[in-house]
Amino acid sequence: MSLKKRDEMDHNAWLKSQDLTVIETAFLTTLIWIDKRLRIVDYLELLETMYYRANLQMPKSHTEQYDLDNKFWYWYPLYSLGSLSILAYLVAAVSGALLGFYYSPSTAGAAVQGDPTAAYNSVVTILQDVQFGFMLRSIHNWAAQFMVAAVFLHMLRVYFTGAYKEPREVNWILGVILIGLTLFFGFSGYVLPWKQLSFWAAQIGVEMALATPIVGEWAAQLLFGGFTLGQATLVRMYILHVFVLPFVVTSLIALHVGIVWVQGIAEPH
Amino acid sequence: MTDDTEPMTDGGTDESARTDGGAPATVPPDDETPSWTERKEHSQGLAQLTYQYFERSRREDEDLRAESTYVERDVLGFPTWPHETIRNLAIASFFVGMMVFIAALMPPHFGHPANPGSTPAIILPDWYLYWSFGLLKLNPLNPELAVLGGNILIGNEFLGIVAHGILFGFIGLVPFLNKGNARRPVEEPFWAGVGMAGVVLSLTLAALAIQNFFPFELELLITLTFLLPVLAGVITYAVLKTMREGYSYDLNRRYFMLRPPK
Numbered sequence: 001m002s003l004k005k006r007d008e009m010d011h012n013a014w015l016k017s018q019d020l021t022v023i024e025t026a027f028l029t030t031l032i033w034i035d036k037r038l039r040i041v042d043y044l045e046l047l048e049t050m051y052y053r054a055n056l057q058m059p060k061s062h063t064e065q066y067d068l069d070n071k072f073w074y075w076y077p078l079y080s081l082g083s084l085s086i087l088a089y090l091v092a093a094v095s096g097a098l099l100g101f102y103y104s105p106s107t108a109g110a111a112v113q114g115d116p117t118a119a120y121n122s123v124v125t126i127l128q129d130v131q132f133g134f135m136l137r138s139i140h141n142w143a144a145q146f147m148v149a150a151v152f153l154h155m156l157r158v159y160f161t162g163a164y165k166e167p168r169e170v171n172w173i174l175g176v177i178l179i180g181l182t183l184f185f186g187f188s189g190y191v192l193p194w195k196q197l198s199f200w201a202a203q204i205g206v207e208m209a210l211a212t213p214i215v216g217e218w219a220a221q222l223l224f225g226g227f228t229l230g231q232a233t234l235v236r237m238y239i240l241h242v243f244v245l246p247f248v249v250t251s252l253i254a255l256h257v258g259i260v261w262v263q264g265i266a267e268p269h
Numbered sequence: 270m271t272d273d274t275e276p277m278t279d280g281g282t283d284e285s286a287r288t289d290g291g292a293p294a295t296v297p298p299d300d301e302t303p304s305w306t307e308r309k310e311h312s313q314g315l316a317q318l319t320y321q322y323f324e325r326s327r328r329e330d331e332d333l334r335a336e337s338t339y340v341e342r343d344v345l346g347f348p349t350w351p352h353e354t355i356r357n358l359a360i361a362s363f364f365v366g367m368m369v370f371i372a373a374l375m376p377p378h379f380g381h382p383a384n385p386g387s388t389p390a391i392i393l394p395d396w397y398l399y400w401s402f403g404l405l406k407l408n409p410l411n412p413e414l415a416v417l418g419g420n421i422l423i424g425n426e427f428l429g430i431v432a433h434g435i436l437f438g439f440i441g442l443v444p445f446l447n448k449g450n451a452r453r454p455v456e457e458p459f460w461a462g463v464g465m466a467g468v469v470l471s472l473t474l475a476a477l478a479i480q481n482f483f484p485f486e487l488e489l490l491i492t493l494t495f496l497l498p499v500l501a502g503v504i505t506y507a508v509l510k511t512m513r514e515g516y517s518y519d520l521n522r523r524y525f526m527l528r529p530p531k
Contacts, residue, residue: 080360083360083361084364087361087364087365088364088368091365091368110382113384113385113386114381114382114383114384114386114387115382116382117382117383120382120383123379124379127379134376135372135373135376137376137377138372138373138375138376138377139368139369139372141372141376141377142368142371142372142375142377143368143372145395145396145397146364146368148395148397149397152397156464156468159443159464159467160454160461160464161452161453162447162451162452162453162457162460163452164443164444165444165447165448165449165450165452166444166448166450168444169444169445172441172443172444173441173444176437176440176441180437183397183398183401186395186397186398187394187395187398190394190395193379194382194383195379195380195381195382195383196380196381196382196383196384196389197380197389197392197393198383199383199384199385200388200389200392201392201394203392204392204394204402204405207426208405208426208429208430210426211424211425211426211427211429211430212427212430213427229385266452
């Protein structure tokens with residue numbers, strides 16, 4: 001191998017052979033100078049790829065291919081239910097995080113049965129003293145209602161358009177699991193204010209768990225912190241609602257959407 | 270490996286599509302690195318089967334692409350930026366606005382503090398769990414499920430849990446029971462009927478959960494809980510079966526001629 005410096009791509013000679021204006025020559029000279037030192041062409045390629053990705057030309061959709069446009073548009077809202085549930089989930093997450101600043105999961109403070117507990121009082125504080133607290137709780141509540149409703153309707157849409165069929169069984173089952181978790185999300189949130197209906201809803205939950213053979217008592221201890229309701233129940237519901245379920249549900253939603261991305265949307269024929 | 274007479278693992282004959290056993294397409298590896306062919310020969314059992322399956326599925330993809338009539342156009346849809354992005358932002362803003370609007374109009378009720386000492390007259394979860402609560406109120410059915418002298422087989426509460434299991438199990442099994450590439454309800458009146466029965470069942474179970482609000486006997490309510498869904502299913506089936514004839518003409522023209530059923 002010779003020590004002589006090789007210049008296979010003689011950019012300057014190429015530049016001279018071109019018939020260029022002063023501006024073009026200056027631009028290209030600068031570009032070549034910088035590129036020889038920093039190899040910006042790689043990054044330019046990245047930028048170019050990003051540009052084309054951002055301005056992606058979609059392949060011809062099923063609707064266009066089979067000329068269904070004229071009678072298809074009124075189904076579009078049903079196809080946005082999945083997005084709507086994610087949107088409601090995000091709204092609930094943001095408002096829930098703000099509510100979490102003021103809420104305390106504690107049954108302390110009730111001298112007599114039926115007195116307000118610390119948890120109940122913290123919600124009263126949110127409702128009465130915190131700036132926009134009343135609105136915040138209302139938004140959190142309604143975002144949850146929207147999410148559950150959107151998830152149910154989403155399931156119906158998927159069922160009646162046969163979108164769960166052959167390559168998509170796994171995502172259907174994942175969706176069923178997500179519905180169950182969404183309902184449990186709602187249930188655990190319902191218990192947190194520790195009002196009368198919260199308490200008795202949780203009571204039904206414990207009784208359901210205890211009625212199950214073999215795993216029932218274990219499940220009651222794991223989820224409700226024992227066979228009777230109290231401080232342990234409230235803390236467990238709180239941790240499930242603000243820590244465990246958000247992580248699990250968010251990852252499952254990501255997986256659910258990721259599988260849709262990989263498999264493509266099942267449009268009706 | 271340059272032996273062209275080597276049979277392909279999937280029994281193919283098209284030499285240009287050969288993905289196995291042909292001449293190496295890239296720089297040959299040195300002696301240390303086993304080639305793909307060598308790896309394939311060395312691998313046994315599951316690894317070899319996996320490799321062979323991948324070869325087959327890759328060939329299948331190629332064949333499908335080759336025989337596809339799919340048309341690509343130069344301009345095929347909305348660009349992500351700005352059209353799609355702005356449309357999505359508009360839809361998202363609308364839905365969030367609706368949520369905030371309704372939240373401002375109808376703030377949720379806040380009840381009395383928990384009192385373990387006094388059971389309220391009416392215990393209800395949020396509306397979305399009514400169906401589940403209805404399943405827990407099926408205990409009047411329990412004696413009818415009993416055999417051998419009326420000893421009930423399972424406890425009343427456990428019956429409700431079993432009902433949940435059956436329901437979720439059935440929903441999870443749906444894609445394994447209903448196969449094929451039919452997509453519209455008219456193409457499969459039976460499964461559309463099952464779906465409508467499910468929807469009505471969830472509503473009647475919710476009605477069972479709030480049974481106190483209905484001014485007739487519990488027995489009648491439970492009968493209706495299971496009768497109405499079946500009725501709804503049958504009606505759906507009949508209507509769709511009737512619609513099918515007229516609908517099929519259009520479907521045939523648009524779809525089945527383009528993608529003939531296998």
